[in-house]
Amino acid sequence: MPEMNMVGAINDALRHEMRKDPRVLVMGEDVGKVGGVFRVTQGLFEEFGEDRVIDTPLSEGGIIGTAIGMALYGLVPVPEIQFADFIYPAFDQIVSELAKMRYRSGGEYASKIVIRSPVGGGIRGGHYHSQSPEALFIHTAGLKVVCPSNPYDAKGLLLASIRDPDPVLFFEPKRVYRAAKGDVPEGDYTVELGKAAVTRPGKHVTVIAWGAMLYEALAAADEAAKQGVECEVLDLRTLWPVDIDAIVASVKKTGRVVVVHEAPKTCGFGAELVALINEKAFVHLEAPPIRVAGFDTPFPYSLEMEYLPLAHRILPAVLDTARF
Amino acid sequence: MDTAVVSETDPDVMLFRVLRDDGTADPGVDHGMTDAVALRAYFEMRRLRALDARMILLQRQGRVGFYGAATGQEAVPIASGLALAKQDWVFPALREQSVMLVRGYPLRDYIGQVFGNAADNLKGRQPPSHQAGKAVHQVSWSPVIGPQIPQAVGAAMAMRMAKRRPHEIAVGYCGDGATSQPDFHAAMNFAGVFKAPVVIICQNNHWSISVPTAKQTASRTIAIKARAYGMPGVRVDGNDVLAVYKVLRDAFACARSGGGPTFVEAVTYRMGAHTTSDDPKLYRSDSEVEAWAKKDPIDRLRRYLEARGLMDDARDTKLEADASAEIVSIIREVEELAAPSLASMFDDVYAELPWNLREQKAALESGPRAPKH
Ligand SMILES: Cc1ncc(C[n+]2csc(CCOP(=O)(O)OP(=O)(O)O)c2C)c(N)n1
């Protein structure tokens, strides 16, 4: 099995599916000749040509709107939004149109597209190259939301997303695009949507994370272990529909939960997770669930490392929860 | 508008120029740039180029996080700064921050923004190349492509209602790529419908990162789009500072006197990478870049000044050396200043801190510090 980083694994998944399924195409700003600003679509233009690797004009609303139209006609577009921070010009197309097409047409029309977009901070990008807008789309009925943390999952989840009947927002944690490496099988395989992974088993505290923050959760878990606290680290992988069974199973075991995410705390996905845990596992809780999240401010530039919920902030939360 | 002197006869593609290839000004055009203003333009363009070069160097050395340069496109921001009146408002995009330097914003504060530390009036909230300043009416911009254009129109609509004296106008800038965004079209439409005292200036630098303008629009030119919105569209040689100055002065005067909006397409070229995150060798040829290097706006102005006996090697070398020395000394002074305080992260989200931010601020201040980048 070749070792790949996230960029390579996602590229491999796109290439694989485009070879297999002539309906699949890639579109977006700079995705063609240069292969995207993060090079995720590198080489696809050369192999599949300009009809299937489309450099679009600079309009996110145009990209998603036309992708929806192509999907209605029977294609399977995988548009790229260059940074998730630039998804808002397409918000109307995603929220009012893409998410509701099947429902409002009584099931007659489905618009199946997979929107790929890099998310997250830690690259000195400032507010407009760092946001994590997953909660907005989880809140929108009709959309699935995925965020892999490693190359194996990235390829398997992307293939599953492209083959899934529903529209998917596929968020790629850019901070670990090249840093996260691992063995990736050649050829076909999928990672089922809606299934979390137990990345590190443990019995004292459940730590729920995804994307780049998974590594911070693992680092905090290493430190906590030195102090006798064993964390069970859950990588959600699919944010919606979330793997509620895996969460409840872990909480039953530990009775203590820390949720980690980069997005601002208020109305972040952590709020929903904590509410779900209260609803479904309240009697098993030994301590109030805790959120370690971005602050309720825009994403700052100079202070970004202080803003992010990195291991140094996760560890005290884990220890507090364990000792509650 | 009396900018009728053109290099081509087809009205759709005609390009207004003043400077001819030999460096002399077309005698048939009353370009209105005095020698004093021309020298000032030369100084500002040279200084801007030196500043951009220095910052790109610092970025390569890891001392600056990111940088977006205006190299090759200096004529538009500098001519704009010279042609605007003090009371006018500026809504820039990535290549036009320097308008504020021409309008009196201190270079030290401008450079301070790049370092995002105690020298940054914007408190380290934005990456480099995002300067803004209320004192010179230059509005804060985001790197999201498009939103500033309708904002410029709205400010101009408000100015029209306020009828202050002296009359105010607004200018909104964008790139060729931005003309694909709905915000561009909304701005053009509103400007036309409300006869706003606004000038919308598109720097067509031929590229939007790796996408050439031909893939951005099927219009023959960008200026032609103005016609559909019921306003004049002018296509000007964006590397000819005399021509840009002339076109902008006319457009600004028109807006100021109640004549309504103008749309200006400045035809230019992005000589460097899109930003320090980009590698243009992947998508464009050296020969294209070399061809545009021959049309460099600073070289062209220098030839003009030389022909008028206003510039020579000695003066030019001194000018360059002085500009570089000033830049280097400011960098030396501001680079190592302290980062913004932790507490400052929570300021300005709301006018006053609500309870959640007060709690979060206290938790951050009493908690452990983050590792360095
Ligand atoms: C809404 C949005 N989409 C995408 C981007 C990424 N991006 C930054 S600059 C740029 C190209 C801009 O081209 P143009 O408008 O011609 O301006 P130029 O950089 O050439 O001056 C793109 C696609 C962005 N900043 N905002």
Ligand SMILES: [Mg+2]
């Ligand atoms: Mg451009």
